[in-house]
Amino acid sequence: MIHKPSRRLAINGDALLNDALKHMKHQIEQPLRRAFLQRSLTLGGLSLLSGCAIVDESSIENALMKISRFNDKVQGWLFDSKRLAPTYPESMITRPFPFNAYYEEDEIREVEEETYRLEVTGMVADKHAWTLEELRAMPQVDQVTRHICVEGWSAIGKWGGVPFASFLRKVGADLSAKYVGFKCADDYYTSIDMPTALHPQTLLALTYDGQRLPARYGFPMKLRMPTKLGYKNPKHIQAIFVTNNYPGGYWEDQGYNWFGGS
């Protein structure tokens, strides 16, 4: 991707920094989106369909985005909060489990455990920042499930951690809110629907294959959902917020489907 996140600066106003980053990202992503459209309509072969460039490009983009929003609704409707993703024996785990992010492996962010705190904000009763020890003290579960990437490939892995529903209940989250959003140490961000957040297989994963979650898989924690595609599973989570305002996401804002369910 074009966007190269800047190093975290020691400015005390974190919100200020976030706003600046968001603004930067917005500026960089807009041309990217334009580029995507131009490619989709010229090299992409639409000329073959329309004969010439008589079709207004932005109207096509709008129509496709509307259908993507419609597909969000259909997926929300198809989603069954009791239906479980298949689980597998440990012998079927894909080794090595592939690394995947919007940046290369040599740019993986290292998060310091000592100074790390998980921020919890928005529509929650308890807004205290969590240490990893506090999270590890909660009841943990393990699961071996299939990770499906939007590119089509899939791999089986084993994640362990706190069921996200227990975490949300513990912090007194308003479970009638629409969205749970995530901000990450690698400047990734995404958001999910509340029914998926409460799904029994949705984990705030602290381990991978029985080991402390390695940096490449998202230390200190990743949200693991076998009911959603890979890009919906944020790594290096720093902040979780519960909201009714659509928070979007890093890839979603560029055109990936928001629900991204499987």
Add this chain to the structure above:
Amino acid sequence: MNCMDNNTDLIHPRWVRVTHWLNAVAVVILVMSGWKIYDASPLFSFRFPESLTLGGWLGGAIQWHFAAMWLLFGNGLIYLSCNLISGRFRKKFFPLSLGALIADALAAIKGQLSHTDLRHYNAVQRSAYLFAMLDSVLLVLSGLVLWKSVQFPILRELLGGYEAARRVHFLAMAAMVVFAGVHLLMVVLFPRTLVAMIRGR
């Protein structure tokens, strides 16, 4: 667009022509965007050339694919229901026997298969069109498993799991492309059929 409108002056009633061309648009979009999606993580040791794909990047290709799927699905449902309700399905595609298929295929190769009455489908056409219908159904079903593998457990297991469904979807696409290629070749050989599919006569 009345299904029961089987005006005998027409070779193809209006609803057949409309659904045929909508289906053609859906298939072209789905195949080209599908090739772009395939290229993001190729199943086999080749990629489709960029110039034959639609969408520009993976996100764009997925938007096209998951929009055109509704056209293929909805239009296909109308086509199949109209065929069944109007009795056209039984009348046009049956009876069909292996013997008739072999006889007509041999005649076609020797150039002895008559195309004077476009209302009548020979056994090769019947088989080919029925195959295209069944293949479309398979494409939709395997596509559902790829899109929502957790939500359709029975379908997923029937197809042998998510990874097997990827292969089924690919092979069904390949079969559809072969069908379309032969179909277009036949149109070139018998241009009158193209006129009939546009004007109805």
